[in-house]
Structures are given as structure tokens and as C-alpha cells.
Amino acid sequence: MARARSATSICAQIREIFRPRYRAGTVGQKRATIVNNGSAEIVRMLNSAFDALRRRATTHYPPALRAQIDALNDDVYPNINNGVYRAGFATTQEAWRGSHRYHSFAALRCWSLVSQLPAQPAIRN
Numbered sequence: 407m408a409r410a411r412s413a414t415s416i417c418a419q420i421r422e423i424f425r426p427r428y429r430a431g432t433v434g435q436k437r438a439t440i441v442n443n444g445s446a447e448i449v450r451m452l453n454s455a456f457d458a459l460r461r462r463a464t465t466h467y468p469p470a471l472r473a474q475i476d477a478l479n480d481d482v483y484p485n486i487n488n489g490v491y492r493a494g495f496a497t498t499q500e501a502w503r504g505s506h507r508y509h510s511f512a513a514l515r516c517w518s519l520v521s522q523l524p525a526q527p528a529i530r531n
Contacts, residue, residue: 445487464478485512519524 453467467475489509496502 481512
């Protein structure tokens with residue numbers, strides 16, 4: 407393997423050696439087709455996919471909070487999830503700074519929201 411000069415060239419060399427079969431989290435069907443690879447959509451699908459197996463009704467996407475959840479996802483996905491990728495594959499220092507800035511501010515916004523939540527026990531019976 408030749409000496410790599412950037413993160414992008416390291417990833418290119420690794421791809422040549424390992425040839426990954428999967429590149430993103432996916433939910434598939436029996437035909438092995440990609441249905442969705444967006445984490446928010448997957449959580450929404452899993453919210454009701456196993457209803458028949460549950461002992462009690464639960465929801466991870468309650469109707470009363472959907473607008474807030476969607477607004478948070480609209481901030482988290484482009485700025486945190488994709489921000490990490492953009493910074494990691496940036497080819498210039500300016501591009502890295504821009505991605506890092508958006509990622510950092512979004513992370514601070516999320517931390518601010520989490521710090522306002524009431525304390526919860528780690529395990530519930």
C-alpha cells in the first residue's frame with residue numbers, strides 16, 4: 407500500500423483492498439433491496455413494525471411531539487450526521503472548517519436540549 411497523503415486517499419486505498427458489501431445502514435426486504443437508509447425514517451418504521459409482538463403499546467414517535475422531533479431531525483441529519491462525513495472527506499482546510507462549524511453548533515444545540523431534560527433512572531422496571 408502506498409503512503410497516503412489525505413483521509414480521502416486512505417479511504418480509497420482501503421476500498422481497493424476490502425471492497426465493502428454495505429455502505430450504509432439499510433432496511434431490506436426479502437428481495438434484498440434497499441428500502442431506506444435514513445435513520446429517522448428507520449426509527450419511524452420500527453415504531454410500528456413490531457406492534458403484534460409487544461405486550462404493551464409504546465411509541466418512539468408520539469403524535470404530540472412529531473413536529474419537534476421532525477424539526478430536530480432536520481437539524482441533526484445535515485449538520486451532525488452528514489457534517490461528520492463532510493469534515494472527514496474535506497479536501498481543503500476551508501471545507502473542513504465549514505463542516506466542523508456547522509457540526510459543532512448543531513452538537514451544542516443538541517446538548518442544550520438534552521441538558522434541559524429531567525433526570526431519568528438508567529433502568530426502568
